[in-house]
Amino acid sequence: MAFGVLPPRLNCIADKVPPGSVVADIGTDHAYLPIGLVLSGRSPRAIGSDTKRAPLAAAAANIVDAGVAGQVEIREGTGLSVLTPGEVDVVVIAGLGGVLTCRILEADPAVRFSVERFILQPMIGVEVVRRWIDDNQLKLADEDLVEDEGRLYEVIVAEPRTGSLPAPDDPHGLGPEVIDLVGPLLLKRGHPLLRRHVETKLGQFRKALEELRQAKAPRSAEVRARYQRIADGLAEVLRCLPKS
Numbered sequence: 001m002a003f004g005v006l007p008p009r010l011n012c013i014a015d016k017v018p019p020g021s022v023v024a025d026i027g028t029d030h031a032y033l034p035i036g037l038v039l040s041g042r043s044p045r046a047i048g049s050d051t052k053r054a055p056l057a058a059a060a061a062n063i064v065d066a067g068v069a070g071q072v073e074i075r076e077g078t079g080l081s082v083l084t085p086g087e088v089d090v091v092v093i094a095g096l097g098g099v100l101t102c103r104i105l106e107a108d109p110a111v112r113f114s115v116e117r118f119i120l121q122p123m124i125g126v127e128v129v130r131r132w133i134d135d136n137q138l139k140l141a142d143e144d145l146v147e148d149e150g151r152l153y154e155v156i157v158a159e160p161r162t163g164s165l166p167a168p169d170d171p172h173g174l175g176p177e178v179i180d181l182v183g184p185l186l187l188k189r190g191h192p193l194l195r196r197h198v199e200t201k202l203g204q205f206r207k208a209l210e211e212l213r214q215a216k217a218p219r220s221a222e223v224r225a226r227y228q229r230i231a232d233g234l235a236e237v238l239r240c241l242p243k244s
């Protein structure tokens with residue numbers, strides 16, 4: 001990959017960084033995102049962190065090759081612990097699971113409360129992150145879907161919230177489980193990739209239900225009922241969407 005030319009998933013994340021922001025990319029791996037942000041002029045400075053030596057070594061080499069060693073710094077350590085409060089405007093956590101993303105956000109409240117914007121791109125369990133945001137004095141400021149090499153990715157932007165949570169926007173009575181799965185802003189704004197996104201989720205729940213039916217040691221009726229309720233809700237979303 002040519003430095004500065006980001007693949008669609010990372011480019012979608014970069015687009016959500018307000019120009020002029022200092023950014024920390026937690027779990028940076030190759031450091032493509034901080035390098036791209038600095039090369040494009042969107043960020044004056046960026047920090048990339050990782051817990052593992054091999055990605056850190058690759059990131060350090062890439063930063064030198066890209067000629068941004070003065071503006072992109074690499075740090076070793078877990079989650080937000082590599083940062084001091086107020087040091088960055090924006091934190092990106094991309095490519096991790098939803099539960100780990102929430103654990104990282106939870107672990108360092110002093111840093112977390114100083115950040116103006118989180119850009120989160122969990123690979124799985126995005127609904128867990130949406131719930132966590134609502135429960136932890138943040139608000140969903142933006143949501144996006146992006147296709148990269150045939151797969152859809154969900155990108156979530158969260159910002160500090162003052163005051164209580166507004167009433168959920170749920171004109172079809174879908175309930176929080178289904179809305180958290182689909183994404184309230186994706187739903188409200190009718191994202192162009194929404195139908196495919198919902199079809200993918202519905203396919204996953206139908207497959208899980210089928211596996212539960214065939215399982216030798218069946219899970220509880222409660223779990224099956226929950227999956228069925230969600231699948232019905234997702235099917236209802238599809239019925240309400242305009243045909244593409």
Ligand SMILES: C[S@@+](CC[C@H](N)C(=O)[O-])C[C@H]1O[C@@H](n2cnc3c(N)ncnc32)[C@H](O)[C@@H]1O
Binds near residue numbers: 028052094096104
């Ligand atoms: C799948 S890669 C994602 C790389 C990049 N963020 C992206 O989206 O392309 C995940 C990276 O996160 C790192 N990682 C895992 N847990 C972490 C943690 N608690 N804190 C910082 N980095 C972590 C891994 O070592 C790995 O390099």
